[in-house]
Amino acid sequence: MIFLRSKAPEFAPSYATTASAAADLRATCELVIPAGERGKMPSGVWIDRVDWEKVPPGMIPELQVRARSGLAFKHGIMLTNGVGTIDADYADEICVLLYNSGKESFTIQKGDRIAQITMNLVLKIPGLATGGIRAGGFGSTGV
Numbered sequence: 001m002i003f004l005r006s007k008a009p010e011f012a013p014s015y016a017t018t019a020s021a022a023a024d025l026r027a028t029c030e031l032v033i034p035a036g037e038r039g040k041m042p043s044g045v046w047i048d049r050v051d052w053e054k055v056p057p058g059m060i061p062e063l064q065v066r067a068r069s070g071l072a073f074k075h076g077i078m079l080t081n082g083v084g085t086i087d088a089d090y091a092d093e094i095c096v097l098l099y100n101s102g103k104e105s106f107t108i109q110k111g112d113r114i115a116q117i118t119m120n121l122v123l124k125i126p127g128l129a130t131g132g133i134r135a136g137g138f139g140s141t142g143v
């Protein structure tokens with residue numbers, strides 16, 4: 001239902017195995033994250049379009065960005081916001097917010113697998129107010 005595009009083939013999300021539930025997102029550049037600090041890594045991926053005709057009534061397609069367990073266990077690298085929700089109307093490049101909970105700086109190299117992405121259908125909560133049209137990108141809907 002949500003179709004993605006990437007700025008280069010090497011940044012296109014991909015599944016590591018045929019039984020993988022989430023696709024890997026890759027780093028587009030080198031980033032050093034000092035111990036106890038956070039960083040923002042662009043993924044090189046955007047939402048290209050949503051096929052709304054295939055979305056069941058009352059549902060919204062959502063992308064979720066999730067941590068990679070190996071980075072968390074081996075290096076203390078986790079997502080700053082736990083699980084990242086990418087709304088279907090988000091038009092900017094998908095970025096991954098990373099936090100280094102380790103005791104030393106960690107360097108992410110261009111092309112490293114930094115997070116995973118899944119697509120879900122979310123049931124809208126009946127009776128809640130709905131805002132207008134998204135007017136910006138990362139963090140644009142408020143604090």
